[in-house]
Amino acid sequence: MNVKYMFSLVAVILLFLLAYLGVEAAGLQVLFGIVIPYAAIIIFIIGVINRVIGWARSPVPFRIPSTCGQQRSLPWIKSSELDNPFTKSGVVARMFLEIFFFRSLFRNTRSKLAEGPRIYFTLEIWLWLAAIAFHWSFLTVIVRHLRLFTEPVPFWIGFLEKADGFFQIGVPGIFLSGIVLLAAVFYLFLRRVIIPQVNYVSLSQDFFPLFLIFGIAFTGILMRHFAKIDVTGAKQLAMGLVTLHPTIPQGIGGVFYVHIFFVSVLLAYFPFSKLMHMGGIFMSPTRNLTGDTRAARHVNPWNYPVEVHTYEEYEEEFREKMIEAGLPVEKE
């Protein structure tokens, strides 16, 4: 049994019970449906801004991109403007591919040691695939949920839903994004448990968001397909939140409150956790800087004068030897 994930699993189960019993037994709908969501959103917004400002406050003293391709040098040598961008537009392209397609992760390989000894490398696509599946399906799910927060519902959300429900399985139709999200989260959890090295470096806080997001997706699917809650009520509550006229409609049940409580916890947890990689990736100095470091001078705001050993001091010490060896000197 692994203490690290047990701790997080227990925490998520407790959160579940807290919300479910809080609503079903104690009747705390207002707390879980209004107060906590508002608090969570405020913590999320202020927390994220705070964190990003905190990073931005620290300067970038040196331009240190990881150059993953040919530099721009002689005109007849083809430079890699994507992996070693010389221009700002190259950086934008590099960052775009990093942020939307996890390009660096796509390079992933596994190194293996065989008899001989022989070290060889195999393609390792699963982490990249799961990460892509996870992030894109999560984004799709979030965008789909805008239906509950808008009136009238923008037409393109309808398109997205159509695409997402393309397979038309069941009534109401299964959304692909929900299934993919669950599967991806489950895989990301499994690899943390099964791959020894990943397991060894994992901390409790690596499992916690996985369980939480699993819980969010699971309760969501539960409501749509099994518990079949009153969607009109859910929308009423959501619209109440965004229009700042919060209401608690009747008959939407405990699972719904668990769902939004999980989301609230995720939002409030976000700024204090590794989930901030979402903001951090934009600010990573090894990726978001140009590689034109010899062509354009980068200024370090705190560059301070340092003690140096001057030529004069050097000549002072070695003058006689230099003269003897026939080396030119400043002072004979």
Added chain:
Amino acid sequence: MSDPKPNELIEKIDYNSPQKGWMDVPVNIRKGMYCYASNPKSVDYVHLPHARAWNPLEEDWKLPDNWKEIVHNAFRERLDRFRSFKVFMDICVRCGACADKCHFFIGTGDPKNMPVLRAELLRSVYRNDFTTAGKILGKVAGARELTLDVLKEWWYYFFQCSECRRCSVFCPYGIDTAEITIMAREIFNLLGLNIDWIATPVANCYRTGNHLGIQPHAFKEMIEFFVDDIEEKTGVKVEPSFNKKGADILFVTPSGDVFADPGTYTAMGYLMLFHYLKEQGLNVTWSTYASEGGNFGFFTSHEMMKRLNSKMYAEAKRLGVKWILGGECGHMWRVINQYMDTMNGPADFLEEPVSPITGTKFTNARSTKMVHISEFTADLIYHNKLKLDKSRNDNLIVTYHDSCNPARGMGLFDEPRYVINGVCNHFHEMPRNTIREQTFCCGSGSGLNAGEDMELRMCGGLPRANAVKHVHDKFGVNMLVCICAIDRAVFPPLMDYWVPEVGVAGITELVANALIMPGEMERTTNLRGEPLAGMEE
């Protein structure tokens, strides 16, 4: 080497993680895996604090009483000064993509050599000292207090990272362990905890201008010794100039190549190339004051890097040259490419570099005003300015090692390959996952090329050596070519250990072998005195 045999070393590699969590596994500072402590005289010479004799194996490291406070404040200061450090402390998700990208992990199996865990060594204390969650939740949040054992663990593992940046290529957020190691080493230096293989070269370089402590007259003598050697082998007497005011170009290269084989042949190569180009208008000078391209200050602190690097521009200014040409060196080029101009520029007293032979403007170096010898030579060959006899390198079957820093801190990939293809007939690349931006470290970079950590070096160099072995077995490769002086110093023992029968050379050595010097006698040997292909008897 009396230490473990290759098969014993391989048997030791165990990729299974220990039962205990990593925070509960105490550090074991093991002989063969660490470098000796800094000599207090060297630390003192450059006025770094807490110079003292100490021994990593002893319980008592004779730290200043307030060492925890020093570490805490230094940590905070670096978080405030370096966005890289701050962001990298916060955003790692421990996906593990970096784990098996580190040559030290591949070669030792020690989980704390996984880049992610190496960084966690610092991050755990960061969480404890600087984050709310860490302060409240403690170990559950992956936080731990700084103790003497933690400091020792830091020291051991941040001197088992060669700042090669390979992990940063694979990290989805570009987290660069080199950045983290640099910060850790800065902190060590505030406690007088450098290793001597870095501290003494730094002191030497500060005083004499080069890491080896070669004094000006001796530097000149050593070069003159090469002059004689070249005359013996080619019949041509080259005439280098030193500290010459009014030269057009200042040439700076690592002193290691002046000092020891096989780097010396590369140094001879420079002399021949410059002599060859003299008639075509090249006016270049060496300097005894700026007689070091490498910069072990880079492995000490940003400040020390700046202090040593300052000599290049200072000397260029004093001599009144137009621009600077840099020799084959690894980390020297990261410093020049990514730090020099920012630290010691602007170099507005220099001119935008132009090749006096071809007229090529090196616009990519228009601000820093320093050109790499491979860029310079590639341009010469492209414009047919060198008379070359490639067949003189026919006894060599060559492969090329991309040094970490010119690879991942510069992107110098195709220029050296162009030069190699221009001067020799048999060139084979190592496997794709081991070259260019994915190149493997020699295992001894960032000041770890001492003698006492030979086991560490052989472990760290395994992935590189193994790739050489691959092309050695497949194509009969017998020469590993590189553009780094540390490589030239450390590859010979690494090759002897893992792939005997493979030699090591710099590119300019091969250029000089092939170069048809005006007025030369019939060349029967290469610069090493070995018979040329077809001349064996």
